[in-house]
Amino acid sequence: MTMEIFEKVLRANCDTAYTDLTTGKRETRLQLERDGVRAMKDLVKGKIDEADLEESCLRTFGNILQKTASDYARSMGAKIYKGKVATIDIDNLWEYNGICYDFESKSNINLDKGKSRETKSELYDKKKVTEHSTRNEIPIISGIIVWTKPTEEKAHKLAKASLKETKMFGYIDFFQIFGVTLTEQQYKDMIRCVWAEKVRTLCILIKNKEYQSQL
DSSP: OOHHHHHHHHHHHHHHTTTTHHHHHHHHHHHHHHHTOOSHHHHOOOOOOOHHHHHHHHHHHHHHHHHHHHHHHHTTTEEESSSSTTTTSEEEEEEETEEEEEEEEEEEEOOOHHHHHHHHHHHHHHHHHOOOOOOOTEEEEEEETTTTTTTHHHHHHHHGGGGTSOEEEHHHHHHTTOOOOOOHHHHHHHHHHIIIIIHHHHHHHHHHHHHHHHH
């Protein structure tokens, strides 16, 4: 049942985040960027196509999952804290069953060495801020939610050495916080279904309409 809640929240956040896709503003923005020819891809391809739209939407999807995690936690009864403390931004900061969770949200944990070290440093700073804001009155679990791997063990296999000691939650681990059990296939099917309906179908329709208008 609670997986249905997560999917409902995810779909709602997709509707909001991809409004510019349905209005055509995303495509217009991407084309303006391409016209600036900042990379060889811009020079070679020239015009924005369906693949470019999907790539842009995929980058946005990571931010959607980040917001969905916090919204879902709220719907499950978690107490949500401010996402920004002083100058420090925290992706997910909430209290559930007497534990404070301080999470970074990542769709890709296969980061290069520089980004891995940067992520580790950010997590350290954010945990210190969280400890100060809660005055150490409750236990704090600080780490990374990895949306592409089911468990911490599998997430760590992709992580660089600098993140090997960092606490990670795969998507199965994340749902277990709320007492929800699911399989890898259930999660993958849900994500693929939402993506197909909320993004891929729209991208195809948009490009087909453009093609028809040029006939």
